[in-house]
Amino acid sequence: MAEISSFFDPIEVEPGVWDREYNAQQFTDYFASLITTGVMKGEGNQLEVKANGSNMITEIDTGIAFVEAKRYANTTKLAHTHDTEILGKNRIDRIVIRRDLNTDARNVKSFIKKGIASTNPVPPDLQRDDFIYEISLAQVKIIGGQTYINVNDVIDERGKTDICPWAASNILPSFDDNTLAKHIKDYKEHIPYAVTSDGNNTDVFNVYLDGVTDYYEGMAIAIKMHKQNTTNAVLIRVNDNMFSKLVVKPNGQTVSPGALKKDGIYTLRYNGSNFILQGEGGSGTAQPADVLTGKTFTNDNGEQTGSMVNRGAQIITPKSSLQYIPQGYHNGAGYVAAVPPVxxxxxxxxxxxxxxxxxxxxxxxxxxxxxxxxxxxxxxxxxxxxxxxxxxxxxxxxxxxxxxxxxxxxxxxxxxxxxxxxxxxxxxxxxxxxxxxxxxxxxxxxxxxxxxxxxxxxxxxxxxxxxxxxxxxxxxx
Structure with a gap:
């Protein structure tokens, strides 16, 4: 097996003859070992595609991409004009970066890949073979009979693993943006933070979480109360389009009025039916009269302070009249004095x-x-x-x-x-x-x-x- 090294400056050994020559494939092989196909994050504006909403033009912003180890760079905004479509039919075009190894091309350039007009249009397939390899920066919907492209009809496809991934390193740890974004918004694995606001009824508290469209078991949220609850029917409503869910303690009981304090931060987790208050710990039937004065404890009403009097060692001397044993705590060292013989x-x-x-x-x-x-x-x-x-x-x-x-x-x-x-x-x-x-x-x-x-x-x-x-x-x- 031959040993290969690159790249070094050549030396002219005789007029017009150099001791080192390198071809394009050697450079391709070199970059292929380092960089995967995709758009480079952080380079320029990362080849973002936009429409201005007033004509049939889309623009590709600045950035760099590697397509099968071939480098592409755009240093200024680049405009592409799309064909209009007949009334009654629509079309979906794609803005692609294409590597072309054909002899008459031998380049990496951006193109409009025109779709097929239809009442139910679909984007055109990407070509990927020994000569042509395409990645799609965006889909562009063309409305039949319309002479401009709506701003919202440009659908970004950067970051889609099979369509237009982000370029990554073959030798350094890397991550996929879509996977990361999905992971960040996985509120079963992560606990988001939100400040409550007034809902549509007493003790209904609204919170807003990005990317949440429905409740799911295990979903968590840490809330900061903007005011104290006044009833035991505390309801949390995530986003405006979702139903309110009741807050209960781990023992199944509802929270007591005033248990959730203003500016207090509480963690909740959804069990498929209700939001369960996490780490609450306040349960039990003990009441202040059951606990020594000055001692604190928790029960179903939260933290409490005891009121039982500490009697210590109570000594009772018999009398012929009735004597009541005082209420309170007795430490076991007290006693009733011996009764004289009768x-x-x-x-x-x-x-x-x-x-x-x-x-x-x-x-x-x-x-x-x-x-x-x-x-x-x-x-x-x-x-x-x-x-x-x-x-x-x-x-x-x-x-x-x-x-x-x-x-x-x-x-x-x-x-x-x-x-x-x-x-x-x-x-x-x-x-x-x-x-x-x-x-x-x-x-x-x-x-x-x-x-x-x-x-x-x-x-x-x-x-x-x-x-x-x-x-x-x-x-x-």
Whole structure:
């Protein structure tokens, strides 16, 4: 195999004889190894074809092309005049760059490749053989009976892979413009950015995306809200000719009013039915009262701040009165204090200073005195064997009990009755407030003084008597 190198300056070895000669094919082979067929991007105005809308002329702008390794250059605007067409028929011409290897040509030039008139015209085929190779810069539609070419009837064909590709390098990485443009507008692979605007209804937000004519699954968009949403029915409308689509969260719920803030940027992706809010993360049923004060969290309404009070280690000391456990967080170190042991004291038969025999009114009080072994918190006094006489009829009461509580300085008491055999007569018993013992109960050391008041609530006159008063239960300190 012969070794070939090129290109070097020749040396004249004798008059008219040179040691190096190169032919056109060697140059063609050289460029073919470097550059593919097509229009060179960035050279001049890249051979763009335009019509002025007032005559039958199209112009090719400046630029460079390579056709099968043959170089073509246009340094000034070049005009081509198209034939008119008969009324009733149209025609499609092409502006081509043609490489011609025929002996009488041997060039690369631009031509009008005239189409065939028809009621449904098609562009002429390109010729590509051993001698002729064409690439098409543009299609030009000729309207029958019209003496000018509409500006919009020139259809650019540059960049079409099989028609007129962009020239590329055979040795360097290259790309196809159409593929790149399609890739850029693939909003499944890329996320475009758009600022919303008012739609035709409340919470309908318009956005505009180049090249989008319909929704497709996986389609994404990042939107900047021009205002806050006011309802949970947020709709996105892409371009004017498309329907609005609902925005929902990943859990399927609609967004809450005010969740999308003015100037906030949110990413959405279409699932075939709705736009799904991406990265929202705000879901769950926890409410502020369920989370500690000052702590933040998210739920179905977005970011929230907790309001639960931190009670820490709550210690509860038993009392005879009802105590409510405060609402809030308890850290587990709290406790209820131990309850002192409960002792039943020896029953003591105690007579009152006044036996209340044959009282002459509906109210009567008497004193009872108890001496305990030690100071106590609470005790129960039981009065046994009461006899009540009403209009000459004797009625028995099995017992009456007086509950006395000593957790706030002997200030509280309540009462109960058992065994009244006639529901028509209601009796009451309580600690009596008077001048002797103040509020009705007094403790001095281990001695407890009680004023007891018995009354008929009906206001009638009764006779009272009882056998004994005893302490039946007490709670020590």
């Amino acid at each position: 002792s039943n004291l020896e029953y003591r038969a105690v007579r009152a200073t006044d036996y209340l025999y044959k009282s002459d009114g509906p109210r009567k009080w008497f004193h009872v005195t108890f001496t305990m072994q030690q100071k106590i918190l609470a005790f129960v006094v039981q009065f046994n064997g009461f006899e009540l006489t009403y209009n000459g009829t004797k009625m028995d009461v099995d017992m009456m009990r007086l509950h006395l509580v000593n957790d706030t300085g002997w200030l509280a008491s309540d009462a109960m009755m058992q065994g009244v055999n006639d529901g028509a007569i209601w009796q009451g018993i309580s600690a009596r407030a008077d001048t002797l013992y103040g509020n009705g109960i007094k403790a001095v050391g281990n001695t407890i003084y009680v004023d007891v008041l018995i009354e008929a609530t009906s206001g009638l006159y009764f006779n009272y008597t009882y056998n004994s008063a005893i302490v039946v239960q007490s709670l020590y300190i």
